[in-house]
Amino acid sequence: MNFSKMTGLGNDFIIIDEKEISKEVDRSHLAKKLCDRRFGIGADGLMVLSYKQSPIFLEMYNSDGSQASTCGNALRCIGKYLYETNWTSTENIEIDTTSGIKNLQLETRDNKVYSVTVNMGVPIIHSRNLELENFNCVVIDIGNLHSVIFTPYLTDELVLEWGPEIEKHSSFENGVNVNFVHIQTRKSIRVKTWERGAGKTLACGSGASASMVAAFLKGEVENKVMVNLDGGTLEINLEEQEKVVKMKGGCDWVFHGKVIN
Incomplete structure (x- = not known):
């Protein structure tokens, strides 16, 4: 199973394409296993990307296996991930989450993302x-x-x-x-x-x-x-x-x- 690890100001995440995960795998258990800092990769959360729909859907798990509805630092990482792995060439990206669609605005230079602005919505x-x-x-x-x-x-x-x-x-x-x-x-x-x-x-x-x-x-x-x-x-x-x-x-x-x- 291929993965990437990214960090937003030290808030770190494992990012996996859902095609890498077998259907019978319990994703909550997988998050606990992979996020363990002594027996796994180590992270604050697991992010699973699904490309089956538009916009791309992001499924988020905390390190204890519980599901999260949104995460600002993870969303910034996902914006950089999608742009720098050539999933998109646009600087404006929409990501679907369990708390709704989030809009990301990327600041890029020389095909690299230097900052991401996330519309967190109305509090x-x-x-x-x-x-x-x-x-x-x-x-x-x-x-x-x-x-x-x-x-x-x-x-x-x-x-x-x-x-x-x-x-x-x-x-x-x-x-x-x-x-x-x-x-x-x-x-x-x-x-x-x-x-x-x-x-x-x-x-x-x-x-x-x-x-x-x-x-x-x-x-x-x-x-x-x-x-x-x-x-x-x-x-x-x-x-x-x-x-x-x-x-x-x-x-x-x-x-x-x-x-x-």
């Missing part, structure tokens, strides 16, 4: 004051569900202690992504994310988007913000007229390989 605000474990959360659906918690201090210990608890809180039937946010300036925020089904990651595109929207609703930031993550920086733009969120950032190849067994 849905579920609650502006949901009390969880002594935290006030802003709950936002941006293709997948995120809780956003503002904090004057931001540490890995905070994420590791409270992320797992809030992810599985009874308020969220299917779990939730958890973002801890520190406001830096009107144009800059710092975010650490505990992702549902993956744990603490170096970056989360949808989490960065949800965090920016929550900060904007609080009146803390402008409508275009640089979101600083452990793995790098994303530019998040809330287009007030259309009410859509656009996320811009880079992505990279890690390696290609073949699974023998």
